[in-house]
Amino acid sequence: MRHIRLPKILSFRNIAVFFFVANFLVFLAYPIAKAFAGSLHYWNPMTGAYDWVGLENFEAILKDPLFWRSIWNTFYFSFFAVIFRIALGLGVAVMLYSQLAKCKTVFRALFYMPTITPLVAVSLVWVWMYDPQFGLIDKLFGIHVNWLNNPKWALPAIIIMTIWKDFGYATVLYLAALMNVPTDVLEASQIDGANSWQRFWRIIMPLIRPATVFVFITSLITYFQAYVQILMMTEGGPGDRTYTISYLIYDRAFVNYDFGTASAMSIVLFLITGVLSFLSLRLSTGKE
Known part of the structure; x- marks a missing residue:
């Protein structure tokens, strides 16, 4: 048998x-190889053009001010989105983990629900909430800010929406990590005289470091590729204030049909994301 x-x-x-x-x-493998090959060509699928240009596409994007603005916006967007996603996710997880919290399953589901909601739908709802005339945000706080059309507030407004949607994912992961912290270690530290703050920073945080590394790297990769909320909420405006590198790639490829330049930008984005992820992993491994 x-x-x-x-x-x-x-x-x-x-x-x-x-x-x-x-x-x-x-x-x-095939899309990466195709993008790399396309970055070395003048590529326009609408006309069937696919002509060798070497490194001209890379030279063009390095001279393009909009490319550098998009790089800056991408780093700005990713930095604040990742930091607040981790901070809020950990804070809410600690509150749900505490013995004072009631109905933990209900709150866990409520916090995680926006994460599984389609980003297009969430973006459209927040566009309505940011509306300067009948939006909920202005009425709730008694202010009048034209959020998505204001060069100063457009990108922060998108970041706020993104954090609200995604921090529940970090909450669930951190809560699982906290539940795996050995209780005997915490009890021993309490007997030795460690207060709550010392137990959190010296025992709990090192033990849940793998969860932090995972959330950080996955968030970094996700937010460097963010473009759906940009497309639905501002289309890169006002001006170039909310252009991210991923949205610029979309704009070059599917609006202007310049697939060669878009491929060159995608290769640059791939390298930046890979380097940052590698450095984050190496630094966390070194601390471990």
């Missing part, structure tokens, strides 16, 4: 490996 089941197990494993490799080649 064991000899009969073994070929079936091997057959299932081979099929699973085949689909995994096929998925990797079709949806990851």
Whole structure:
């Protein structure tokens, strides 16, 4: 019986490996290779043009002020979105983890619900909330700010929406990590005279560091690719104040049909994201 089941197990494993490799080649390796090749060509699918230009696309984007503005906006957007996602996620997780919190399952579901809500729908709701005439934000705080059309507030407004939508994801991960902290270690530290603040910073934070690293790196990758909320809420405006590198890639490729320049920008974005993720992982490993 064991000899009969073994070929079936091997057959299932081979099929699973085949689909995994096929998925990797079709949806990851091929698009990256195609983007790299396209970055070296003048590529316009509407006219069928695909002419070799070498590094001219990279030279063009490095001379483009909008590209550098998009890079700055992307770093600005990612920095604040990642920091506040981690801070709010950890803070809410600690509150839910405490013995004083009631109905933990209900609150956990409520905080996580925006994360699984489609980003397009959330963006449209927040566009209405930011409306200067009948929006909820201005009425709630008794102010009058034209959020999405104000060069000063447009990008922060999108960041606020993004944090609200995504911090529940960090909350759930941190809550799971906190529940895995050994209670005997906390009890021993309490017997040794450590107060709540010392237990949190010297025991809990080091033990949940893997969750922090995971949230940080996944958030960094996600926010460097952010463009849906930009498209739905401001379309890069006012002016170039909310252009991110991902939205600029979309604009160059699917609005101007300049796929060569868009491919060059995507390669730059790929390298920046890879380097930052690698450095974050190395730094966290060193601390570990």
